[in-house]
Amino acid sequence: MAQDKKPFIDKGHYTREVRPSGDGVVSVPSGESFSKVFILDTPETASLPIRSIEAGEGSKVDICIIVLPGVDADIPLDVFLDGEWAQISLSGIYLCDKKENVSFRTQVHHVKGNCISDQKFNGIASGKASASFFGRIVVAPDAQKTEAYQSNRNILLSYDAKVNTKPQLEIYADDVKCSHGATTGRLDENEQFYMRSRGIPEKEAMVLQMISFISPVIDHISDPVLKEDVSERIEKAIRGMVKYHCPR
């Protein structure tokens, strides 16, 4: 992942964001923690109950969003790091199949300095599905010593699936560490041949590759029971995607 050693500095165009209000705004007070895993697995649950998060000084926020096959979802999520020393981790997994449409729109606003934000989103698109990840990071002029990281990795399982990834960094402070990386590719053929030459059938090899691709995000879930449950559901979903998979 490319580390921006000399980010473009532009203090001229920073404007305060209009914040979402009303239902769906979560305020995390100073020093408190907020940790949540959302699983979107049916059309009825295809939206997040939260729209934005405001993180107070020294607070810790950990959100993991999992979109399983069978769901169309548009997921906007804004985060405001309003107090110093706040830490936020946003992670997500999306498995899109058939004609599903899933889009993430995250905006992380570093309003105050000395905060850390880390985003890790990995997705797989199969069939004629379409997946998007728009990730914007805004570092305000006063938000010095900010650390902001973002990674979005995608696998296209079929020729008709689409992935759209757009990282966007707006940095108005000059003493920051920011990185972003986006990749989109197919399952590695050399890995597949290696596994098949050991007797692992093609589709099982694909399952192993896909699980290995997703597992770094699952590792973000700290509760071991929940992690186990999520792993099982994801494996089941991946097996379902591979079962009827044909590349065209």
Added chain:
Amino acid sequence: MANSVLLSIKDLHACIGDKEILKGIDLEIRPGEIHAVMGPNGAGKSTLSSVLAGKPQYEVTSGSITFNGKDLLEMSPEERSWAGIFMSFQYPIEIPGVSITAFMKAAIAAKRKALGLEPMKAGEFLSLLKKKMAFVQMKPEFAKREVNVGFSGGEKKRGEIFQMAMLEPLLSILDETDSGLDVDALKIVAEGVNTLHTPENAAIIITHYEKLLEYVTPDVVHVLKDGKIVATGGHEVIDTIQSKGFESF
């Protein structure tokens, strides 16, 4: 079984893209034999092993390969593995996120299923894994390591021999397994090959230098040059290569 043919290659032509690399190979291997295939860089040695293992990028344009009475070219890479073919890769592939244990478990489960055997019990599998790792002097903690990720050259090659020991193939193809190995690793690999060798199975050792053949004695030595086997003989072929190089063929 002594007189039967395990592998029979007839007039094999193969290409990658539109470039023909194998230009008519004939080779017969019987159970219990160890064959060495030697040749300069670019002779087609790795193509031969890739075609035997069924690598999709290579196209066989004419000729036949019969393995244990079956048409090998009709079989997928996994079917070849179940039938008893094993290729030790020149450059073993790293598979991040998949542990050696999970990898071997999937391989053995698939093979047993394909052969109509009962699944192996977890305890039985783990003790087999432990035994075979000790056999190639791999430390037990490697079982949890991701396949080939962060392995040194020697560890990767030992890992290949370990997989070979786990799968007990009828025909092992060692593609430049000796390249990049120090003497100690070479001895471990050679000992592995010698110990796993039985009157029922066979091996093809593909190499461009004779180092490994100091420790493993081949029954037949072939020289592959420009896509063809240009000489076949016994140990004297290695002596000729040592004294006169591949130029003399």
